[in-house]
Amino acid sequence: MRVRPEIAALPPYRPGTDHGELPRGGGEALVRLDNNEAPWPPFPEALDAIQRVAGGLNRYPEISCRDIVEALAAFHEVPVDGVVVGSGSVSLIRTLALVLLSPGDEIVVTTPPYPAYGVAGALMGANVQRVPAQGGAPDLEGMLARVGARTRLVFVASPHNPTGGIVRRRALEDYLARVPGHVVTVLDQAYLEYVTDPEYADGRQYLDAGKPLAVLRTFSKVYGLAGLRVGYGFATRELREVMERARENFPVSSLGQAAAVASLSRPDRVRERSQATATERARLRQLCDQLGLGYTPSEGNFLFVDVHREAKAMCAALRRRGVLVRSGDVHGAPTWMRVTVGGTEDIRRFDAALRESLAEVPEVAGS
Numbered sequence: 001m002r003v004r005p006e007i008a009a010l011p012p013y014r015p016g017t018d019h020g021e022l023p024r025g026g027g028e029a030l031v032r033l034d035n036n037e038a039p040w041p042p043f044p045e046a047l048d049a050i051q052r053v054a055g056g057l058n059r060y061p062e063i064s065c066r067d068i069v070e071a072l073a074a075f076h077e078v079p080v081d082g083v084v085v086g087s088g089s090v091s092l093i094r095t096l097a098l099v100l101l102s103p104g105d106e107i108v109v110t111t112p113p114y115p116a117y118g119v120a121g122a123l124m125g126a127n128v129q130r131v132p133a134q135g136g137a138p139d140l141e142g143m144l145a146r147v148g149a150r151t152r153l154v155f156v157a158s159p160h161n162p163t164g165g166i167v168r169r170r171a172l173e174d175y176l177a178r179v180p181g182h183v184v185t186v187l188d189q190a191y192l193e194y195v196t197d198p199e200y201a202d203g204r205q206y207l208d209a210g211k212p213l214a215v216l217r218t219f220s221k222v223y224g225l226a227g228l229r230v231g232y233g234f235a236t237r238e239l240r241e242v243m244e245r246a247r248e249n250f251p252v253s254s255l256g257q258a259a260a261v262a263s264l265s266r267p268d269r270v271r272e273r274s275q276a277t278a279t280e281r282a283r284l285r286q287l288c289d290q291l292g293l294g295y296t297p298s299e300g301n302f303l304f305v306d307v308h309r310e311a312k313a314m315c316a317a318l319r320r321r322g323v324l325v326r327s328g329d330v331h332g333a334p335t336w337m338r339v340t341v342g343g344t345e346d347i348r349r350f351d352a353a354l355r356e357s358l359a360e361v362p363e364v365a366g367s
């Protein structure tokens, strides 16, 4: 067997939580604040839709994903031929890398990073240029400064994972006016529904700005469908056309298509969930303030917290108390933890477990 050198050089995939360590089938008792999922189940409308189509699973999914593409186009007021769908938005990140990157090309990302961008780039043999976040948000000026002749992709997550900072309209407009035309910008808005800042830049409004742009969204977060793997996005015409050429035959399962369409019928429920998340996010911030722990300003359903202790040891201490969070060392920040904003009871249990764990794990000198 001869493996492509780009793949051979990749480190093994590291999941945020090692599920091998979790009790099989006993996971319900755990407070799961490690994956930025919604603490709620799918909407009842989505569960009904899944029931309705489940009996037809002997058939392949509708190949053009017509229903979901049309529903998304109508919902977001974009042309049908501007919509792309995939098995989670992470699959669209990979498709973008596949169609745009050759060995030696460059991509630009923010650190601490959402690792999927770097992995997608490395799979194609591209070099990754890393630009530190400013106040927890992507630094578009800094990213522009790293764009060169071989740059093909700039990945901008807004809110950024793991820090939660956003890109505001003015900054995005300045950036789009100046980014060279050979660069494709990816505005990843997986957490858009949780944002409350009125200056937030909604990528849909920039599809006509004259620069190649992909805007990524997902049903994995506020819609509570992470397990079904439905991502989508909007792209400028030429970009969408090449993404379609490279897409998988059946990018979204029949269950995923039906559940996603049904979920779009309840924007009121989305609003309720975002409000509930904002309330719990504020509670989490208050807890950190009380305990003297710093954090980055987050508009997502998570908070990136400096625990001044080895995050891996903190995660283990919390796990012993039934609470799972993500260690920042995955993101290159060894004294930070990313905590998903769960429901009220989740945050109550996190509060108790955090206080005990902070008392147990020694502080790192100078952190």
Ligand SMILES: Cc1ncc(COP(=O)(O)O)c(C=O)c1O
Pocket (backbone or CB within 6 Å): 035, 036, 087, 088, 089, 090, 091, 114, 157, 159, 160, 161, 188, 190, 217, 218, 219, 220, 226, 229, 230, 231
């Ligand atoms: C910034 C960002 N983009 C994309 C994704 C991937 O989401 P999915 O593949 O579930 O749509 C995530 C998941 O956590 C994320 O944090």
